Amino acid sequence: MEGTGQAAASGMAGARVDDGAAGGKALKVVAAVDASEESLHALSWALDHVVRCHPDAALVVVHAQHAVDHFVYPVAAHGIAYAPATAVESMRKAQEENSRRILARALDMCKERQVDATGAIVEGDPKEAICQAVERFQAGLLVLGSRGLGRIKRAFLGSVSDYLSHHACCPVLVVKPTKAQAK
Template sequence: MEDTEAAASGTPGAGAEDGAGRPVSKALKVVAAVDASEESLQALSWALDNVVRCHPDASLVVVHAQHAVDHFVYPIATHGIAYAPPAAVESMRKAQEENSRRILARALGMCKERQVDATAAVVEGDAKEAICQAVERFQAGLLVLGSRGLGKIKRAFLGSVSDYLSHHACCPVLVVKPTKAHAK
């Protein structure tokens, strides 16, 4: 899938002025990061109901990060090098593209149900870095993502995408925690 670009916007009131020197607010650009988890879709739903609805001129970009195909290359035990037959790489690429299409179709369906126009983008790489770069590229005024609610030990070993982005994204980050009904 190819990235879908949208017109760049900044945060409201970000320094622009009209001819009389009065501040002019720019439309809020919201980037919502989604994956296959219910928590990410719950975060998107929350953003649609509580951010986009309150800012009718806001634009929404739904972003999905997928690992690069070479991330799944396997080692050959006797040689200690990584190799994947071209057919396996192509099969993995097609599976990832289909998975990304399915995830984004579900997210865009949620937007359509609430009569919100949204664009979609697939970014490739580690989710932390890829989403951070997408936020910069789309000049987001707000990043919205879900939290899986990992415990301290799992978070220490697996890392937390939401924690990383809250410290490294170039815009405010809204982390939507799972509701008690969805909590594990």
């Protein structure tokens, strides 16, 4: 593929999704973003190479944030999770603000390229939350970045892109970082 990043795509055939009616409907692209430069590079690549080629495409930018209870750990002596309500609320507000900033940065990229996009923040484990968002938005293509983890790190940490390429209900385009970004 051309451009500054290499991309691995599965099932890119068919820019339109047939809905049984005359014509079909425009391609709906979901781009998953987080705070990483790799995810913003993937969004940029999608804007330049997918959305530009399909001007009638609908773009939804999705950010997955962990549920606040993900950050509450059990207290060893008591065997129960405990966090004061004020601490949980403070974490929730900080997390929501961070998610809004991430989404705003991504939507600004779209606006700079004169592309209308919708933003959505989903909650939960990123793997599952993005998978569910793809279904809910009836995406025809999911675009996401790759951090380029090695085999060992990927085995221990898991790979969101690997999971989604196997479980998403639509084709998945994983945009790898450029050689300069990978260093």
